[in-house]
Amino acid sequence: MLKYTEDHEWLRSDGDEVTVGITKHASEQLGDVVFIELPEEGREVEAGEEIVVIESVKAASDITAPVAGVITAVNADLADAPATVNEDPMGTWFFRIKPADASAVEGFMDEAAYQALIG
Amino acid sequence: MADTRRTGLNELHRELGARMVSFAGWDMPVQFPMGVMAEHLHTREKAGLFDVGHMGQVLIRPQDGDIASAALALETVIAADVLSLPEGRQRYGLFTNDTGGILDDLMFANRGDHFLLVVNAACAQQDIAILKGLAGVTVTPVTDRGLLALQGPQAAEVLARIVPQAADMRFMDSVTLDWQGHALWVSRSGYTGEDGYEISVPEAQVEAFARALLEHPEVAPIGLGARDSLRLEAGMPLYGHDMDAGVTPGAAGLGWAVSKARRQGGAREGGFPGAGVILPELARGATSVRRGLRPEGRAPIREGVVIFAANEGGEPLGQVSSGGFGPSVGGPVAMARIPADIPEGTTVFAELRGKRIPATVAALPFITPSYKR
Numbered sequence: 209m210l211k212y213t214e215d216h217e218w219l220r221s222d223g224d225e226v227t228v229g230i231t232k233h234a235s236e237q238l239g240d241v242v243f244i245e246l247p248e249e250g251r252e253v254e255a256g257e258e259i260v261v262i263e264s265v266k267a268a269s270d271i272t273a274p275v276a277g278v279i280t281a282v283n284a285d286l287a288d289a290p291a292t293v294n295e296d297p298m299g300t301w302f303f304r305i306k307p308a309d310a311s312a313v314e315g316f317m318d319e320a321a322y323q324a325l326i327g
Numbered sequence: 328m329a330d331t332r333r334t335g336l337n338e339l340h341r342e343l344g345a346r347m348v349s350f351a352g353w354d355m356p357v358q359f360p361m362g363v364m365a366e367h368l369h370t371r372e373k374a375g376l377f378d379v380g381h382m383g384q385v386l387i388r389p390q391d392g393d394i395a396s397a398a399l400a401l402e403t404v405i406a407a408d409v410l411s412l413p414e415g416r417q418r419y420g421l422f423t424n425d426t427g428g429i430l431d432d433l434m435f436a437n438r439g440d441h442f443l444l445v446v447n448a449a450c451a452q453q454d455i456a457i458l459k460g461l462a463g464v465t466v467t468p469v470t471d472r473g474l475l476a477l478q479g480p481q482a483a484e485v486l487a488r489i490v491p492q493a494a495d496m497r498f499m500d501s502v503t504l505d506w507q508g509h510a511l512w513v514s515r516s517g518y519t520g521e522d523g524y525e526i527s528v529p530e531a532q533v534e535a536f537a538r539a540l541l542e543h544p545e546v547a548p549i550g551l552g553a554r555d556s557l558r559l560e561a562g563m564p565l566y567g568h569d570m571d572a573g574v575t576p577g578a579a580g581l582g583w584a585v586s587k588a589r590r591q592g593g594a595r596e597g598g599f600p601g602a603g604v605i606l607p608e609l610a611r612g613a614t615s616v617r618r619g620l621r622p623e624g625r626a627p628i629r630e631g632v633v634i635f636a637a638n639e640g641g642e643p644l645g646q647v648s649s650g651g652f653g654p655s656v657g658g659p660v661a662m663a664r665i666p667a668d669i670p671e672g673t674t675v676f677a678e679l680r681g682k683r684i685p686a687t688v689a690a691l692p693f694i695t696p697s698y699k700r
Contacts, residue, residue, distance in 0.1 A: 239358065263626060268629070290625070
């Protein structure tokens with residue numbers, strides 16, 4: 209089941225890793241995405257640390273690490289095809305992280321709470 | 328904001344699903360559901376309709392009835408040849424200040440017995456105050472007209488279906504044409520690098536006129552987002568970014584707008600604010616000027632990014648004044664004020680998030696304009 213952050217990321221638990229992308233709402237707000245800079249695999253990150261740069265035609269934004277942990281994989285296809293974030297945001301992942309605290313993801317919003325947030 | 332102003336197309340924008348933003352005190356569409364990228368490409372392929380009703384339209388009439396009097400009055404505040412502009416033609420010009428900086432850029436048209444000026448929304452109040460200080464002219468800000476731009480390779484074909492005489496106009500013509508008994512002030516010009524028109528329409532008809540254009544399948548509504556990327560690719564400067572009160576015409580790469588007649592040795596040399604700074608600089612060449620940059624990779628290099636000669640260390644060469652992603656170019660494009668003597672094709676470096684990205688100094692514009700000369 210997907211969880212959601214207040215920064216409009218979706219989180220999917222896959223075994224002891226968490227896969228992270230951005231929501232449809234976020235992709236609509238960003239507009240056409242033209243460039244994505246991903247973190248290095250193996251990097252240790254803090255919760256809230258800005259680890260992805262996402263540039264749309266309009267502006268640059270950041271995506272933060274939802275939890276502390278280690279980046280285990282990044283979606284390298286995004287470098288050449290950033291527009292897939294607009295075409296299929298819920299099916300486009302950015303990175304996988306192995307949380308330092310395995311239960312850290314449970315505190316995030318579920319679908320209903322997230323829908324209430326974005327109204 | 329209670330005092331945000333609305334153009335006559337505000338309701339239409341909302342009906343069309345625009346995302347609205349506050350821009351220079353106006354509530355304007357930044358994009359429509361199509362999105363900035365598709366709007367940009369649509370304009371380059373077909374025809375885009377822009378609401379530019381936030382821009383200031385001002386009429387200047389000679390009190391003695393002689394248009395030359397009004398031209399000479401304007402030449403005291405605009406660094407361009409106004410006097411030689413024939414009736415029915417439009418020219419680009421600059422308001423300058425005493426230190427040689429640019430106060431605004433504008434279009435001015437000779438409409439027989441008066442001039443029509445179109446100025447930037449953010450500078451309109453200042454410009455009107457300057458104009459009201461001129462002797463021998465009556466200054467009338469136009470408050471009862473909207474302004475539209477129809478831009479793109481199919482703009483002429485579409486406009487001719489409802490305003491047939493528009494087809495006969497050449498680039499920078501400015502005339503009055505009839506649409507259903509209403510007077511349109513039409514110029515063949517724009518801010519996209521494409522053929523097209525800017526059309527001043529009585530406020531009461533502006534929505535009906537916009538709808539009449541949007542009925543044609545070639546026409547899509549375009550927001551300020553794509554307007555910015557279109558003008559950037561076309562190498563056109565934006566006031567407040569690529570030039571301002573601290574930037575001379577030479578440094579802004581706009582020396583060409585200072586007509587020969589107003590230059591050193593010209594028939595009416597000087598006589599505008601800052602001429603003592605501007606003209607010697609144009610004669611010897613500005614040391615730093617607005618140049619094009621093509622950054623490597625896909626990351627947009629935006630306003631404020633600092634440019635260096637080497638991939639580490641060294642003094643800055645200058646900084647980016649406008650930059651972003653060019654949808655038609657298919658990559659990032661930028662303009663920066665950097666030394667004029669760096670040859671085109673030279674690799675310089677843009678410092679982005681602590682990394683230096685190579686960028687090639689390139690000629691402006693980034694696309695080939697398709698004006699109907």
